[in-house]
Amino acid sequence: MNAAILSELRAAVQDDIRLSVAPEDLAAYAYDGTWAETAPAVVVHPDSSEQTAAVLRVAHARRIPVVPRGSGTGLAGGSLPVPGAICLNLARMNRIIEISRGDSLAIAQPGVVTQDLQQAVEKLGLFYPPDPASSYQCTLGGNVATNAGGPRCLKYGVTSDYVLGLTVCLPGGAIMRLGGRTIKNVTGYNLSQLIVGSEGTLGVVTEIVLRLIPRPDAERTALATFSRMADACAAVGAMLSAGIVPLLAELMDRATIRAVEEFRSFGLPTDVEALLLIAVDGDPALAQSAIDSAADILRGAGARDVRLSRSSEESDALGEARRSVSPAIARLAPHKLGEDVAVPRSRIPEMVARLQDIARENALDIVVYGHIGDGNLHPTLLCDRRDNAVMRRVERAAGQMLEAAVALGGTLSGEHGIGVFKRDYMRLACDSEALRRMAAVKRVFDPHGIMNPGKKLPEEIEKGAE
C-alpha cells in the first residue's frame, strides 16, 4: 500500500498505534474460523464511529477494499481479508455503552464479546438469547453481520429479532443512524434489518441497540437416545405439535455421539443412531412439568433411554455433551468443513439420509449435528487439507449438500453466512430477480464496491454493481 494512502489512513485514526503494517500483524489478521488465509495490506484499529467513517472516506476515494472484522470466528470466510485490503479491526470498540432495565435494552459497540454482554445483562435479571457456539469469543458486530443464531434461537429467535437500532458507517464517510430505543417502529424502511446479515458488504456497524428480555428462572434438560434417526426427528415434531416450544432441540448422529464419548466419557451409548438434547426454561415448576411432558413424548416416540435433569445445574451438566461436540470433532481429523444448511423442519429426516449418502458416495467421514428444532443442521466433513484428492471430494460433497438442501425446500446457510465459500451457490437458492436487486441495493450503500468485495453475492452479480 502506498505511503500517501497510509498517511491518509493514519490521519483518519489520529494515532499511529491504531494502524499496523508489520508483517507479523498482517499475518495475525489473515485468518478467520475457516482454514483459508489471506493477509491484508494494512490493519486499522478505529476506536469510534468517527474514526471508522474517516477510514471509509479514504477507502472510498482511493477505491481500496475494506474488510471489517471482529474476532475472526466466522465459518464462511466473511471476515477473511482480500489482497490489498484494509482490515478494519473493530475489536477495540468493545464498550457496553448502556444497559437499561427500564427500557429492556442494551447499547454496545461491535467489538463487545457476545458472552460479555450476556453476563453483564444477566447480572441485572435480563437476558440476551442468541448464543452462537463461539459466544465466548465472537463479537456482537460479527453476530449482526451474519445474523448469528445458536441453539436457544429455537425458542427465542436469532440476532435480527433483537436488533432495535444500528449506527452504520458508509463508504464515503457518512454515518447513518437507524431505528432506536422503541420496540415497535415503522418509521421509514427497515434498513436495520437489511444491514443485519449483510456480512459487512454494505457498511460498518459501529453501535448496536439490542432488545433484552427477562432472564428465565430455571432450565431443565432431557437427553434421549434413539435406535432410529427417524424416531428422533419425529419426536421433535410431536413435541412442537403438543405445544411445547423447547428452549433448544439439538440433534447428534452416531458419529457425533462416538466422537463426544471418546473425547469425554459421558456414558452415552455409542450404538444408537441419534441423540436428542431437549431443554426448556422458565418458572422452575413449569419447566419441570414441561420437561416431564417432553420426556413422555420422547419415550412415546421410541427413545431407548431418557435422562432428565432436576435442577439448572444438572441441566447444565447434560448440556455439556452438546458443548463438547466441536472440540470432540476437532480431534478426529486434521481439518473439517462445517456446513450450515437449513431445511423446512419436516424434511430433516430426508436431509439426514441424503447427507449420509453424500458422505458414502464421496468416501468421506461425516458427522451430523445441529439445531433440529429449526431445521438447521451442521453436517461436518472430516478431512486433511494436505490431501488434494480428499479435498476435491470434500468440495464436491459440500456442493451436493447445498444442492440437496435447496432441493428439499431449504437454503444454503441458516446462521453462518455466505462469505466466500458459498457465493458461487447463491444462484441455486436465490431467485435471479432478487439477486439483481440485491446488487443494486449494495450499490446504494457502496457504489464503488469497496465493502468486503468477493463476499455474499455471486461474482458476476457483484461485478454488475460497479
Next chain:
Amino acid sequence: MNAAILSELRAAVQDDIRLSVAPEDLAAYAYDGTWAETAPAVVVHPDSSEQTAAVLRVAHARRIPVVPRGSGTGLAGGSLPVPGAICLNLARMNRIIEISRGDSLAIAQPGVVTQDLQQAVEKLGLFYPPDPASSYQCTLGGNVATNAGGPRCLKYGVTSDYVLGLTVCLPGGAIMRLGGRTIKNVTGYNLSQLIVGSEGTLGVVTEIVLRLIPRPDAERTALATFSRMADACAAVGAMLSAGIVPLLAELMDRATIRAVEEFRSFGLPTDVEALLLIAVDGDPALAQSAIDSAADILRGAGARDVRLSRSSEESDALGEARRSVSPAIARLAPHKLGEDVAVPRSRIPEMVARLQDIARENALDIVVYGHIGDGNLHPTLLCDRRDNAVMRRVERAAGQMLEAAVALGGTLSGEHGIGVFKRDYMRLACDSEALRRMAAVKRVFDPHGIMNPGKKLPEEIEKGAE
C-alpha cells in the same frame, strides 16, 4: 384515463370484470380507515401474481401511479388513492394456499382477512399472533405493508417476526421471490424485511409465507384500576422486571374508561386515572399462577381494584372492555384522529402527561389508550371535521404529539405506518443520511416512482428519487 391505457390494463387482467371505471366503483375505493377520500382513475382487481405483474408493466411503461389496497382499514392514508392512480385491489386474491403443521407455516395470498387465517390455523392447533384491532376485516397484505402489530405483539412480536418469505411484483413486471420455508435463512440480503413495512411503495406483495407457532392452551386476564396513572405505568415495569412477559399489557386512561363504561356497563370505576388489562397465556396451571403473581404485583403497585379471570372464557369477557374502546370512542364525537406514537417503555408516564398537556393547550378532548407494555400509545383526538378552527387545532396537536414522542427517544409510528399523514414529520424521527438512502433504495425497485407515490418518504426526499 385514456382508452389506450385502459385497453392495455384490460389485457393485463385478461377479463373485463376485473377492471372498473364506473363512478360508483371509483367512489367505493376512494377511502381508507381515515377521513380522507380521493377517487382513483381506475380500479383493477387482479387474481394472480402474473396479472399483478402485467398491470405493473403497463403502469411502469405509462408512468401511472399504482396504489395497492386490501380492505382499506389503514389509519395513516397508506392505501388512499392519489389522483389519476390505478387502485390495485388485492381483495380477490384471498386464498389460503397451504397450512403445514409439519413445517409450522402458512402460505397465503395478500387478500386473506387476518382473522380468517387465524381461525384456520387455530383449528389445527397452530397460532398466528399478530392481532391488529381490525383483524376481522384487514388483510394480510395490508399487515405486511404496515408491519401491523396489536396487543398480543408484546409477547409474540409483530408481523415482521412471522414473515419467512414473500412474492413481490415490481414496477416493470418482474416477479421477485424472497425467503422461503425455512425458519433460519441468511442466504442473501434480507429483502423480505425491507418490503415488510414499506407501505406498498416498493412493489406489490402477492404471496406471503408466514411462520406459525403452537396455539397456547389457556389465557388468563387481570383487570386493574389505578387512582394514579404513574402507578399503572410502574406496575407494568415491575411485572416485566419480575420476569413475567404478559401476552398483552393494555392501558386505558380515564377518558377511555368513561367512554367504554357509557358504551356498555362493565361496572368500571369512572373516577380512576388508569385501567390496566394484563393477560398471560400458556399451560392452564402456569397461566393461572402467572396471573396470580401479576395480580400481586398490580396490588403492590397501588391498584385500587383487581379483577381476575379463572378461565379462558372469563379472560375473554374481561378483554371485552378493551375491545370496546374503538366503538365507544366513535360515539363521543363525529370524527377522531387516532395517533400511534411509540416511546421507550420507561418514558410512558412522561408521554401520557405530555399528551394531556397538549390536549389542554389546544382545548381538545383526548382519550389515551394503547399497548403500554411495548411503549406504543394510541392517543385519540376527538373532533368534528366540519369545524375548521377545531381541525387546525387538531393538526397542531397531532404535530406536537409526534414531536413529544421523538423528544422522549420515541418515534412517529409503532404499527399504523407513515402513509400520507406523517410523511412531513419523517425528518423529525429519521436521520437525513438514512432518508437519502431510503429514497435510493426505493429507486432500485421503483425507478419511475409509480408505487404509491406521496406516501412514507418526505416529499422532497421522494422527488429526489425520480
